[in-house]
Amino acid sequence: MTVTINHFLVVSFLLFAIGFFGVLVRRNFLTVLMSVELMLNAVNLNLIAFSRRLSDLTGQVFSVFVITIAAGEAAIGLALTISLFRQRKTLNVEEADVLKG
C-alpha cells in the first residue's frame, strides 16, 4: 500500500475533528485545553506531510513554530485554570460565564 497525501489529509482531518469535538463538548477546562493541543498537532501533521511531498523544509520549520505556540498556549491556559479554580472552586466551563474577575 502506498501512503498518499490524501491519507495524511484524512488522518489530520479526523484528529482536528476529534479535538474540535472535545473543545465543544467537554465540561472540564483541562480537557478542553488538551483538545486544543490535539488540534494544533493535527495541523503539524499536515505541515510535515506537505513538506515531504513538496521537498521543502519550510513546513518543518513552521511546525517547530506551531509547537512553540502550543507550549505558550498551554502555559497561559494552565495559569488561567489555576486562577479559575482559586476563584470559583470549579473547572466547569459552563460555570465560568462571567467576565468580571
Place this chain on the structure above:
Amino acid sequence: MGSNLLLTGGAGGLFVALALLALGCAVAVVVAKNPVHSALFLLASFLWVACIFILQQAEFVGAVQILVYAGGIMVLFLFVIMLVHQRTVRGLVTFQNQWDFALLFLPVFLAPFLYVLGTEKLPEVASNPDALRMVDGRIVGNTKAVSWLLYRDYLLPFEVASIFLLVAMIGAVVLGKRSLEKMD
C-alpha cells in the same frame, strides 16, 4: 533507497497502524472521565504522531515533539491536574450540552474538506527525496538542514517566537500570582 522504501511496502502498513493508534488515543482523550487518563492518552497520541513525523523524514520535529510535549507540556498538565484534581472531578458531569452545536459543525467542515480532497490535484511523490536533509547541495542531515533554514531565513520569526515565550511566561506568573494575593 530509503525514500522509496518509506513510500511503499511495509511503511504503508506502519503508517496505518500509527495513525490508528494516534486517532484511538485522541478519542480516548476526549471521552475519558478522569483528566489524568486524558493527559496520559494525550501523551500517547503525541508519541504516535511523533513516530509518523519520523517516518516522514522530519526527525528533528519528531524529537522536538517528544521533548516539548512529553517533557514540558505533559508535566505541566499533570502538575495542574494534581493541584486542582481532588475536589472538583468527582461528581462532575463529563459532557456539556452542546452536541447539537458539534453536529452542526460536522457538515460545515466536512463539505469543504471533501471538495478539496476530490477536486484539488495534490503533489504525490517528492521531486527531490533528499531535499529535507540538504544544505547548499550537500547532504548533512535533517536537524542541520532545519537549523540552517531556521537561523538564516527565519531568524526574525525565531526571535519573535522567543519574545512570545517570554510574554507567555510573564503572563503565567502574573495570572498565578494575583489570585494568591487575593487568598491572603
